[in-house]
Amino acid sequence: MSSFGRFLRVDWLGLAVLIVLGGAALSIARPEFLTPYNIDVILVGFSLTVVVALGQGIIIAIGHMNLALGAIGCLVAIAFGGSMQVWGLPIWMAVIFGLLIGAFCGFINGWLTDRSGLTSFIITLATLSIFTGISLGITSAQPFVGIPDAVKAFGSDRWGPLPETLLVALPIVIATAVFLGRMIPGRQMLAYGGNPNAAELSGISRGRIVILAHTLSGLFAAVAGMMTVARLQVASPWIGGEWLITSFAAPVIGGAVLSGGHFPVVGACLGVLVVALINQALVMLNVDVFYVQVLLGLLILAAVGANRWREARLGTGPTLRLS
Secondary structure (H helix, E strand, C coil): CCHHHHHHCCCCHHHHHHHHHHHHHHHHHCHHHHCHHHHHHHHHHHHHHHHHHHHHHHHHCCCCCCCCHHHHHHHHHHHHHHHHHCCCCCHHHHHHHHHHHHHHHHHHHHHHHHHHCCCHHHHHHHHHHHHHHHHHHHHCCCCECCCCHHHHHHHHCEECCEEHHHHHHHHHHHHHHHHHHHCHHHHHHHHHHHCHHHHHHCCCCHHHHHHHHHHHHHHHHHHHHHHHHHHHCCECCCCCCCHHHHHHHHHHHCCCCCCCCCCCHHHHHHHHHHHHHHHHHHHHCCCCCCHHHHHHHHHHHHHHHHHHHHHHHHCCCCCCCCC
């Protein structure tokens, strides 16, 4: 098959065409869609949401799920903001502190899932409540507002035509694509997600894969939590509460298989753009923003249905594991 033929068969091609056509239609209906301000809003939203989507996607790749993703991001945001306000930590130390907390929370999720024999659905549902309770207990449901000016500036400043938050998100996207596509641990994660029994028989350690995936997910949540603090300019205990639906919607819309083994990073990025486009379209067309949740739910159902139809045609037909 030619290179062009292979390009036409990629998962995300139809999604890319949909984004181009949708963006063109919206720009015709609302010429202000292409203004620098509106493009900046979309790029900032993309930079935050894509990190969240990758945090869930790395778990979907092994056929698991992380319901505690937003709670980890919230706990890290509280630790990040609180350590600077209360303890006076310099920014770089607060960032390292936040990353360590995110990685530790992810490690706990992975370790408990591996050792307990319970599914990741049950484990992360429990830790969702635990991490949220810790965040609310630390803050008494009040935000930390003593955020340094340099952090606030990062959340609003631009580097040339690009928001600075995008300069964090893009390297993460590239690193994730290289990790899953070229590096041995990433390939092993996809192999495990595709067929856990065959992967274990070939010498791939289940415990190592599960813990690694959840730890990486915790790191992604930590980065997203700290980016959100910079954007909002406060460390609120309510950060991450709305991440769950989007974290599943973007990867699934982008072609990820919920049973594991297939996670196109480019497709997930395009899924994030679809979500951003829907949000902007509803705002600019004066439609109630609460309908975004309805549309996202319908898109998830449609994307899962399309995945199942493709699996049936290919004769694979894996079943969803809540492990």
